Amino acid sequence: MSTKDTPDAREQLMALAAQFYDQFDEGDVPRMQLPTRTKSNIKYDEDKNVWVYGDRTSTRTAKTVSGAEKLLKASYAIDFLVQQIEQGRSSTLRELYYLSESWDLDEAQFASQDESNSLIEDLEIVSGATREDFHMRPEESGATIMGPLELREQTRRGEREIHCQKDVGEGGYQIPNNPDTIDFLDNDADFVLCVETGGMRDRLVENGFDEEYNTIVVHLKGQPARATRRITKRLHDELDLPVVVFTDGDPWSYRIYGSVAYGSIKSAHLSKYLATPEAEFVGIRPQDIVEYDLPTDPLSDSDINALESELEDPRFQTDFWEEQIELQLDIEKKSEQQSLASRGLDFVTDTYLPERLDEMDVL
C-alpha cells in the first residue's frame, strides 16, 4: 500500500527514536502520545466519509512499569525495522513476534502476537506510515476474487496478467498481501459482492452467479484482512463499481460489514485507505429472517451483549441498523447465510439475491 503521500518510513522511525533519546537527554520521561483506541473515541470524518480517531489521546510513558516495557519494546522494534528497511528485506508479523525471543532482555520480548501486532499499529499511527512501509506483512489470509475482471500483478517473480474468471480455477484469484501491487486492466462487472462465508461463495460460483449477473465475488473469509478491504475499496474507487456485502444474520457478521464499510476501531488511522463507506448491506437482515421464515438459532447472551454494544457504536447509528438490531433483539433469533438453502439450493441465486439487489437498485 505504498501510497505516495506516506512519509518515508525509515525517517519517521528514526525521528521517533530521536524523540525518545532527547527526552532522556533532557532528564525528561520518554513518552509517546496515541489516540485512544476505544469505541468512544472514533468520529465520522465528513470529508473522507470514514470513521477516524477522535481527539482523546492516551500517553505511553516510562513512568509506569508497563509503559516503560512498551517503550522498551518499541525501541527494539524500531531498531529492527530500521535495519530491515535499510537492508531491503521483509518479514511477517508472526516472524517479528518470534524474533523478539532472540532479544537478550526478557522485558523486551513480546508476550503474545497480539502485543507485537498492536505495537506495529502504534508505530504506524505515530509515524504516519503503514506496516507495508516497514516491510511488515501479515500472513496470507487466503481471501479470493472471482469475476469478470482482468488485472496485472507485480509479483516477486515478474508481472502476471490474470483474468479472474478465465485464468483461475474454481477457487478464484487469491488476493496478495499488498494489493497495491495490482493494476486493474479491464472488466465487465456491474457490481462487487463481498461474501462472508466460503460455503456461500462456493454456492454462488457453482450456480454461475458471477457470470449471470456480471458480479465480482470477493470472499471475505470472516473478518476481512486489510488486503481484502483495500482491494474492495480500489474496485469501488477506481472502477466505480457499487459494493454490497452479504453475510450471516448475526451481530458478529454486522461487524464484518462494518469493517468493510466504516473501517475497524483498531485501524481507524488507516480508514481512508481501507474503508468503503458506500458499501451496502444485502443481508441476512433480521427482517429477512422474518420475511423468508428462515431456520434460526436462538441468540446467546454474548450475541445479545454484542447487539446492545452495536446500538451504542457510533458506526451503527443509522435508521437502518437501529431498526434491524432492535428487531433482532425482539425476535431473539439469528440465521446463517446458508439457511437460505432451506428453500432449495438455487433460492439464493434465483430469488433472494435478485430480489434484494433489485430493492437496493444495484441490479
Added chain:
Amino acid sequence: MTSYQSRLGGGEGVAEELAESQRSISIAEFFEKNKHMLGFDSGARGLVTAVKEGVDNSLDACEEAGILPDIYVEIQENRDYYTLIIEDNGPGITKEQIPKVFGKLLYGSRFHKREQARGQQGIGISAAVLYSQLTSGKPAKITSRTQGSDEAEYFELIIDTDTNDPEISVEETTSWDRTHGTRIELEMEANMRARQQLHDYMQHTAVVNPHARFELREPKNHFKYERATDQLPAETKEIRPHPHGVELGTLIKMAEATDSYSLSGFLQEEFTRVGQKTADSVIDQFRDREFGRGMSWHPPEAHEEADIEAAVTEAVSNKGAEATTEFAETIADRIAEHDRIAHHQVEEIVEDVGDDVQVEYGTTFGGTVREKARDAAWDAITAERESDLYTLVDDATSTRKDDAVLQAIAERLADKFEPGDPHRVTHEDLEKLVDRAADMTEDRDDATFGDTARENIVTALWEAAVRVPDEPPHISGIGDDRDAASNLLEAMRETDIISPPTDCLAPITDELVEAGLRKEYDADFYAASTRDASVHGGDPFIVEAGIAYGGELEDGGKVDVMRFANRVPLVYQRGACATTDVLKDIGWRNYNLDQPGGSGLPNGPAVIMVHIASTNVPFTSESKDAVANVPEIEHEIELAVREAARELKSYLKKRRSMQQRKQKQDKLATILPEMAEKLTAVTGEEELNIDNTLARIMNDVLVERERENGSVEVIVENNDDRNADLEITEIVSAEPETNGDAQVIEMDGEWFIKWEPTVESGETETLSYDLPESAECEISVDGVESEKLTVDTDQ
C-alpha cells in the same frame, strides 16, 4: 444423697452412726482433693501455676508499696523434684503475717474490696504451698525483710489441712542481702513439660508490666526481661459496689453487716452511685415487689346503683345527722375527684375527712367508724368491676378481638378480685391472674390470647394499679428475710442507676502496651489502643489491645494471641476464652491479614494482645484461665482490637505500596538503561545518562485505580516533597455511587465524578466509589505538572 431416715432401717441409732462420720471439712482439705480447680492438676501445670501465683503476689506487693518490681524466679532440678524460688524487692511481710499469708488458704485483704487487683481470693500462693507440701512433703521456706528492719525473718511451714492453719517448724531471724523483700522456696514434684507455657507466662507478664524487671533462671536457661518504664501503674481506688453488680448472698451479708438503720440509708451508704433520689426509686420498686400495688377502680357514677354517700351514711351511726352527712358527702366528693381509686387512697381520704369533721363538729370519729366507712365506700367502689376491666382489656388488645371474648375475659378477671378486698397485687400476681383468665377464655370461648396480648393486659392492669405508701422494713429486717432481700435485689437491678465510677481501674495505657510489646518483640510495627471504661453488671472494666507485626516474629501459621486479665497472663484454656472468640469472629482480611476461610485466627507474623482490667473479671472457672462470654466485654474487646487493627491495616497498606514502589524502581532500573542503550545505538548519538529521568519518575504523584467487585478505588500517592492540590475526574459509562466527597455530573450518558483532594507530601489518599463492573472509566488529573504525574490505571 445419703438417706437420714433412721426409722426405715428399723434399727435405732443409724442416724447417730451416720452423723458421727459427718463433719465439716476444712477449706484446705477441700482444695487438697480439688487441686485442678486452682490450676494444680498436673506436675507440668503445677509448676507454671506456682510461678504465676508467686509472681502475681510479688507484683501486687511491690505496686501497693510504690516500689518498681524486681522479681527473680529460679527453678532448680533435683531428680524427680523441683525447687522453685521466687524473690522480690517488695515491702516485706511482718513476722506475724508471714505464717497466715503463706500458711492459710483464703487469707487476704482483698476479697471484699472492689478494686482492680491481680489476686483476689487469697488462695494463690498458699495453694502453691499446699501443692508443694502434698507432692514433696517438704515445708515452704520463707524469708522476708521489711523496710528498715535490720534482720530478715525466716520461716519453714506447712498448712495443717484439717484446720487450715499454718504449722510452723522453723522460725528464726536471719541476715539477707536484700534491704527489703520476700523470698519463698518451694519444693514440689513437677516437670518442665510446660516449659513453653512458662516462658510465655514470663514474657507476657513482662509485656503488660513494662515497669517491672524479671529474671528467670532454669536448669538450662537464663532469661532477663528488662524494665521499659519507671512509671508505676496508677494507684487504684477502692469503690463501693454498684447496685447492678451484687448478688443475693453478698446483699444479705451487706445487710447484716451494715451500720445503717433505714433501707434508704443502707442504699446510700453501702453502694456507689446511690443518692436520695436513686434510693427512693429503688425503694419504690421494692414496694411494688414486697407489698404489691393497689388495684384501682372507677368510682361509681350517678346513674349507677352503688352510692358511696348512702353507703357511708349507713355505716356511720350515732354521730349526729349533720356531721354524718358532712362526713359522707365529703368522702363521696373526694372519691369522685379520682378517675380511678385504690383501696389505700380511699383509706387516706376517710382518715383525712374524719379528722376534719371531728374538729369541725366536735364529734369523735374513731377507728372503728372510720374502718366501717372505708369498707362501705370500698364496697361501693368495687361492686362493679367488669366494665372497668373491659375498658382496660379492650384498650390493651388489638382491635380484632371479638367483643364477646373481651367481655368474657373481663368477667373472669373481675371474679379474681373479691368485692371489698383491698386488691393488693404484685406484677407476678397479675401475670398469673391474667394467664388463668386467658386460659379459661381460650378453653371455653374458643378464643386465642397470645403471649403479647397477655403481656399487654398485664401491663395495662399494672399501670392501673397504684403504688402503696407502706413503709419498707428496716435494713436489718431485710437481712433476715431472704424473700425481702431478693425483692430488694430485683428492685436495685430494675432501677436505672448511673454507671459506676471508673477511676478504680488502672489500664496499662496504650503507650505502655506498645512499650511492653516493643521491649519483648522485635517487630516492624506496633499498635495499641485503650478503650474508655465501660460497665458490665455493676463492675467497671477497660479493654486494651495491642498488635505487633513483622520483624523477627515467626511467619507461617496463626498469629500469637496474648490474653490478660488485670495484668495477669491467661495461659491455659485459650479456646474457651471470650477474647479468642472475638478475635476469631473479626474479618481480618479487611485489615490486610491472611485469614483462610474468612474466619478464625488470622495467619501472619503477628502478636495480638488483649488486656481486660476490671474490679471483677468474669472468669469461666476458679482457675482463672478464660474470660466468660459477657456481651458487653466482648463488644469492647472487638472495638479495642479493631482500633489497633486499623493502624495495622494502614501500615500494611503503606508497606505494600512501598514494596510495589521498590519493585517498580528495580524494574525501571533494568528497563530504562536498556532502552537508553538501544536508542543510543539506533540514533548513533552519545551515551545517555538517565539518572534525572529516574529521579523524576520516582518523585511523582502516582494515581492508580483498583477495581474489585463493583467497587473502585482511585489511589493517589504523593511522592513529591510538596503537597499536591489535585483535581481528579473519572469519566464513567454507567451511573456511579459515590460517598459524598465527590461531585457527580451527568452529560450525554457519561458521568463525570470530580474530587479535589489535597495530598500531603509522602501521603496517600484513596478516593472510592461504586461502579458496575462492565462500565468503562477514564481518568483525568489536573493540578500537577504532567511530568510529575503518573497515571497508571491499566490493571
